[in-house]
Amino acid sequence: MGANMDPExxxxxxxxxxxxxxxxxxxxxxxxxxxxxxxxxxxxxxAGLSGANAPSSIVLTAGIAEVAAGAISMGLGGYLAAKxxxxxxxxxxxxxxxxxxxxxxxxxxxxxxxxxxGLEKPDPKRALHSAITIAIAYxxxxxxxxxxxFFIPRASEAVVxxxxxxxxxxxxxxxxxxxxxxxxxxxxxxxxxxxxxxASAAAFGLAKVIKH
Numbered sequence: 183m184g185a186n187m188d189p190e191x192x193x194x195x196x197x198x199x200x201x202x203x204x205x206x207x208x209x210x211x212x213x214x215x216x217x218x219x220x221x222x223x224x225x226x227x228x229a230g231l232s233g234a235n236a237p238s239s240i241v242l243t244a245g246i247a248e249v250a251a252g253a254i255s256m257g258l259g260g261y262l263a264a265k266x267x268x269x270x271x272x273x274x275x276x277x278x279x280x281x282x283x284x285x286x287x288x289x290x291x292x293x294x295x296x297x298x299x300g301l302e303k304p305d306p307k308r309a310l311h312s313a314i315t316i317a318i319a320y321x322x323x324x325x326x327x328x329x330x331x332f333f334i335p336r337a338s339e340a341v342v343x344x345x346x347x348x349x350x351x352x353x354x355x356x357x358x359x360x361x362x363x364x365x366x367x368x369x370x371x372x373x374x375x376x377x378x379x380x381a382s383a384a385a386f387g388l389a390k391v392i393k394h
Contacts, residue, residue, distance in 0.1 A: 214359050218359075253324070257313040330344045
């Protein structure tokens with residue numbers, strides 16, 4: 183049945199499949215970036231403030247402020263990165279168009295190898311979508327370490343619950359990340375949780391040293 187399909191229709195179907203796969207991969211990457219930082223940074227901040235014996239209300243206020251600022255910063259970073267990719271594509275496309283005019287043989291070679299060189303035409307909405315995806319993912323990740331502080335008044339007790347909840351989430355997230363990216367899920371889970379644990383332990387210890 184596929185052998186009798188019109189060649190033009192086959193090329194269209196292949197192109198649509200590649201575009202959907204490419205877009206899905208970019209969304210997954212943005213979610214990973216946002217959630218990974220969202221879990222780790224607020225977790226370290228909350229642990230550090232808890233180490234300085236700050237009350238849960240202060241930890242919550244600082245944590246929510248950090249999540250908001252981090253989401254904006256990460257979203258803007260994602261926007262600029264995607265915009266840079268689009269600008270790079272336009273520069274390369276313009277350069278190849280000029281070469282086709284000035285040196286036709288060279289220009290044809292570049293044109294025939296466009297996809298081999300990775301010059302996929304970016305989605306014009308990609309920058310905005312990337313910014314929104316990363317920001318939302320950062321917020322969702324950043325709320326997790328702060329949840330215990332909503333219910334436990336003493337920060338010294340809340341930090342324990344926060345550590346357990348966040349490390350469990352990091353393990354699950356690391357496993358899912360490894361599965362989605364084609365890496366070993368168990369190793370990815372351990373590495374992700376270890377990074378979060380080291381960051382929070384360093385912040386907690388430094389706060390204790392400064393406090394005394």
